[in-house]
Amino acid sequence: MTREQLAPLLRKKDGGILLSCHVQPGASRSAIVGLYGSSVKIALAAPPVDGKANKELCVFLAKKLGLPKSAVSLAAGAASRDKKIFLPESAEAALLEILP
Numbered sequence: 001m002t003r004e005q006l007a008p009l010l011r012k013k014d015g016g017i018l019l020s021c022h023v024q025p026g027a028s029r030s031a032i033v034g035l036y037g038s039s040v041k042i043a044l045a046a047p048p049v050d051g052k053a054n055k056e057l058c059v060f061l062a063k064k065l066g067l068p069k070s071a072v073s074l075a076a077g078a079a080s081r082d083k084k085i086f087l088p089e090s091a092e093a094a095l096l097e098i099l100p
Helices: 004-007 052-065 091-098
Strands: 010-011 017-023 031-036 039-044 075-076 082-088
Touching: 004 010, 004 091, 017 052, 017 091, 031 075, 039 052, 039 082, 052 075, 052 082
Parallel strands: 017 039
Antiparallel strands: 010 017, 017 082, 031 039, 075 082
16 A cells, blocks of 8 residues: 555544544454445454454554554544544554555
């Protein structure tokens, strides 16, 4: 993925970036599936109960991007499949490597 292709998925905010995600909870394993419109589609093994999928999403992205868990947080969409994840600006280069 190039920076031009990544641009619609990101928005700069408060010294970091917001990543648009479309989440599919209850999958057999957690994985980045691909693109879903102007979002990254992510399958999560966690069920959509009691915030487990939200927590799994943050932990999964932190691990994939090589960031501490505390650097990744849910900014919007706690009860929705469409979510905004707050990441440090330094994660942009790692996103280019992990996204299809």
